[in-house]
Amino acid sequence: MSNIVIEANNLNVAYRVLMNRTGSMKELFRDAVKGRVRILDYVALNNVTFSVEKGEVLAILGKNGAGKSTLLKVLAGVLPPNKGTIFVDGSIAPMIELGAGFNSEMTGAENVLFYSALMGRDTREVKKRIESIGNWAGVSDHMDFPLRTFSSGMVARLAFATATDTSADVILIDEILSVGDSEFQKKSKERMVSLINSGSAGVMVSHDMGAVKEIATRAIWLEAGHVKMIGNPTEVVAAYEAN
Amino acid sequence: MKYAQLIRLLVARELTLRYKRSVIGIGWTLLNPLLTSFVLWIVFSYVFASRLPSGQQFAPFLLAGILMNTFFNQGLLGSANSIAGNGGILTKIYIPPQVFAVSSALAAMCNFFLGLVPLVLVVYISGQSMSLLFPLVFLLGFFMAIMVAGLGLCLSILFIRFDDTQNIVSVLLMTLLYFTPVFYPVSALNPSLQQIIRFNPLTSYLDVFRWAFSNNSVATFWDWLFIIITSLLSIFLGTYVFKKYWPRTVSLL
Numbered sequence: 001m002s003n004i005v006i007e008a009n010n011l012n013v014a015y016r017v018l019m020n021r022t023g024s025m026k027e028l029f030r031d032a033v034k035g036r037v038r039i040l041d042y043v044a045l046n047n048v049t050f051s052v053e054k055g056e057v058l059a060i061l062g063k064n065g066a067g068k069s070t071l072l073k074v075l076a077g078v079l080p081p082n083k084g085t086i087f088v089d090g091s092i093a094p095m096i097e098l099g100a101g102f103n104s105e106m107t108g109a110e111n112v113l114f115y116s117a118l119m120g121r122d123t124r125e126v127k128k129r130i131e132s133i134g135n136w137a138g139v140s141d142h143m144d145f146p147l148r149t150f151s152s153g154m155v156a157r158l159a160f161a162t163a164t165d166t167s168a169d170v171i172l173i174d175e176i177l178s179v180g181d182s183e184f185q186k187k188s189k190e191r192m193v194s195l196i197n198s199g200s201a202g203v204m205v206s207h208d209m210g211a212v213k214e215i216a217t218r219a220i221w222l223e224a225g226h227v228k229m230i231g232n233p234t235e236v237v238a239a240y241e242a243n
Numbered sequence: 244m245k246y247a248q249l250i251r252l253l254v255a256r257e258l259t260l261r262y263k264r265s266v267i268g269i270g271w272t273l274l275n276p277l278l279t280s281f282v283l284w285i286v287f288s289y290v291f292a293s294r295l296p297s298g299q300q301f302a303p304f305l306l307a308g309i310l311m312n313t314f315f316n317q318g319l320l321g322s323a324n325s326i327a328g329n330g331g332i333l334t335k336i337y338i339p340p341q342v343f344a345v346s347s348a349l350a351a352m353c354n355f356f357l358g359l360v361p362l363v364l365v366v367y368i369s370g371q372s373m374s375l376l377f378p379l380v381f382l383l384g385f386f387m388a389i390m391v392a393g394l395g396l397c398l399s400i401l402f403i404r405f406d407d408t409q410n411i412v413s414v415l416l417m418t419l420l421y422f423t424p425v426f427y428p429v430s431a432l433n434p435s436l437q438q439i440i441r442f443n444p445l446t447s448y449l450d451v452f453r454w455a456f457s458n459n460s461v462a463t464f465w466d467w468l469f470i471i472i473t474s475l476l477s478i479f480l481g482t483y484v485f486k487k488y489w490p491r492t493v494s495l496l
Contacts, residue, residue: 015494025405077337080490092337100335105263106256114256117249118336 005089005170005201006052006075012083013045013070013225044070045081046225052218057202059216059233061240066222068205072096072172075203090169090200093119097174099159104148108139111147112162121166129165137161138184153180164191171196173204209237246342253346257321258353272354276313277361280306287426294431299459300369303362307453308425310358314387315445316416318351322395323412327403330496340489341482344399348392352384359456366457379455383470387448390474393481400488403495424449444473 017040044067052058060068073079074086076094101118102111109130116126134140137157142150150158156179173196179188193215196202206212212219212233219236221229229236262268284305292301322344326333329343359380366373401408423445429437440446447469453460 016491025407025411028405073334076335078334079493094336096335101329101332103256103260105260114252117252118332118338120245123248123252 003054004051004087005054005056006050006058006203007087008048008050008075008084009086010084011045011048011071011074011081011086012043013067013074013079013081014041014043016040017042043225045074048084048222048225048227050220050227050230052201052203054200056218057196057204057216059212059219059236060203060205060222061212061219061236062222065224067225068222069096069174071222072174072203072205075170076172088170091120092170092172093163093166093168093199095163095171095173098163098179099155102147102155102159105146107146108134108143108150108158112143112158115159115162116165119163126165133161133165134158156180157184160188164188164195167195167198169200171199171202173202173206175205175207209241213237246339249338250342250346250349253343254350254353257347257350269357272357273361276306276309276358279313280309280365283309283426291427291431295428296430299428300366300371302369303366303371303457304428304453304459305426306362306365307456307459308423308449310355310362311387311445311449311452312420312423312425313358314351314355314384315391317354318348318388318391319395319398319416320412321347321351322392323398323402325395326399327496330403333493334496340399341396341485344395344481345392348388348395351391352388355384355387356381362456366459371457371459374455374458376455377457380452383448383451383455386470386474390444390477393474393477393479396481396485400485400492403492419443419445444469447473 048067048071050058060071062068070079072094073096074081075088076092076096077086077088078094099115101115103114106114112130112133113123113126117123130143131140134143137154137160139150139154139158142154147155160179173192179185189211196204196215204212204216216233218231219229219233220227221236221240229239258269258272262271265271267274280302284302287305288301295301295304325343325347326340329340332338333340333343363373398408398412422440422443424440429440429446432440447462447466450460451462451466451470454462
């Protein structure tokens with residue numbers, strides 16, 4: 001058995017965009033009759049090939065719209081590629097925009113439980129952890145109140161604490177190295193780094209070049225869906241910044 | 244089943260969340276069909292009550308119809324909307340989207356079962372009694388949930404792709420209501436119309452429901468067969484259509 005945890009082969013993702021998409025059947029029909037429907041294939045990823053071995057942390061660099069988030073979604077299994085194959089070995093912890101599924105009418109504790117269930121955790125285990133999750137997030141007094149009574153900072157902290165509560169084999173991170181005030185930022189960054197190192201592999205998208213050089217063991221530079229460069233983080237960051 | 248815990252949470256969430264800010268909470272689940280039936284009872288008891296075969300009472304007949312119809316509408320729209328509504332989750336964490344559709348159908352089923360409590364009262368107040376076969380209603384509810392989940396999955400793709408499907412569907416559902424013997428007995432119609440109504444699977448569901456619950460209708464072996472076939476057909480069609488179109492639809496969320 002080789003050490004490869006993630007293997008992506010010739011990934012292609014294209015979004016089909018209706019140019020005058022209005023979302024209305026009536027208008028689509030009218031435009032189709034007049035021959036005005038233009039379909040545009042927006043290529044988000046083009047022939048992306050890479051692999052991540054055990055113990056590696058891969059950083060994805062690139063401008064907005066370069067395909068970073070799309071690549072992360074393909075890795076998370078959320079978006080099926082149009083062509084190519086993707087293989088991920090083991091459980092995945094997708095930390096993409098934390099707090100998915102949070103509901104403002106449910107209490108903090110209920111939200112923690114629900115979010116954890118979405119992340120595929122055993123809810124019987126999570127129930128025992130709710131208190132310590134609330135403590136770590138610094139919102140333990142509020143756990144039995146609806147989320148709408150939380151400040152936005154508290155919600156972000158609770159989401160972070162829940163998402164990072166247990167580890168997985170493969171950790172996918174989209175720009176969430178730090179949340180909250182400066183004290184919490186330090187705490188959360190420490191936790192993130194130890195989480196990445198505890199899993200067998202990690203993939204992170206970040207604009208924070210300092211963090212990339214610090215945490216990543218390899219970097220990949222995407223431009224308009226293509227892999228422009230792949231290699232040592234220091235070299236890739238230098239080339240990216242010079243660009 | 245890996246997603247059983249999640250489905251349980253989703254069902255509980257759907258049952259409680261809707262009434263979270265109301266005073267009597269989940270009581271509305273019981274009160275809503277009762278109030279609707281009461282209004283319809285006042286209006287239609289003059290028209291249709293005398294058309295019922297002797298021994299059958301209009302009030303439980305009507306409430307049973309309303310409960311079943313609410314189950315169908317709520318479950319269908321709920322599961323069809325569930326996938327678009329949870330798009331924020333589905334684009335971030337991998338969960339089979341079908342989980343959300345199934346949960347919505349099951350939530351509608353739970354509401355339906357809760358609604359049986361006032362139905363028992365109405366049955367006895369109107370001078371009828373429960374049938375000993377009433378546990379069959381739970382089996383019936385299960386088949387209905389399967390059918391609703393299948394149809395909901397088909398519709399969910401359309402709901403994401405075209406915003407106006409929602410308006411078309413609400414008109415279709417209203418039309419369907421008139422083609423289902425919810426507030427009139429089938430026997431009140433002329434024979435050719437009766438043939439058309441018999442083609443509607445919901446007619447069989449209603450007949451079996453009223454018959455099994457309090458002997459308030461007649462159901463045959465063919466009704467059961469029709470129910471089983473339509474619900475299985477619907478879930479197979481739903482999962483097939485969904486699997487086929489989902490990869491092209493997910494990027495629209």
